[in-house]
Amino acid sequence: MSTSDHDASRNERLRYARINAGLSQQQLADAVDATRQTIGLIEAGRYNPSLKLCTAICKTLGKTLNDLFWE
Numbered sequence: 782m783s784t785s786d787h788d789a790s791r792n793e794r795l796r797y798a799r800i801n802a803g804l805s806q807q808q809l810a811d812a813v814d815a816t817r818q819t820i821g822l823i824e825a826g827r828y829n830p831s832l833k834l835c836t837a838i839c840k841t842l843g844k845t846l847n848d849l850f851w852e
Contacts (some may be wrong), residue, residue: 795824799820813841
């Protein structure tokens with residue numbers, strides 16, 4: 782699996798977790814003190830979030846770092 786393939790699958794996991802939690806990009810962004818654009822860029826694989834942001838996203842979605850960001 783290439784790096785770009787891995788990034789795409791990781792960001793799909795985030796997108797699906799957000800949708801399954803019933804949250805829009807804006808709602809997730811508000812919950813983690815980020816912008817909707819930042820969430821969109823993370824999901825698109827065009828932004829590498831800080832560990833602090835990753836942790837906040839995981840707590841909000843009830844997931845672990847392994848679930849959303851690591852193999």
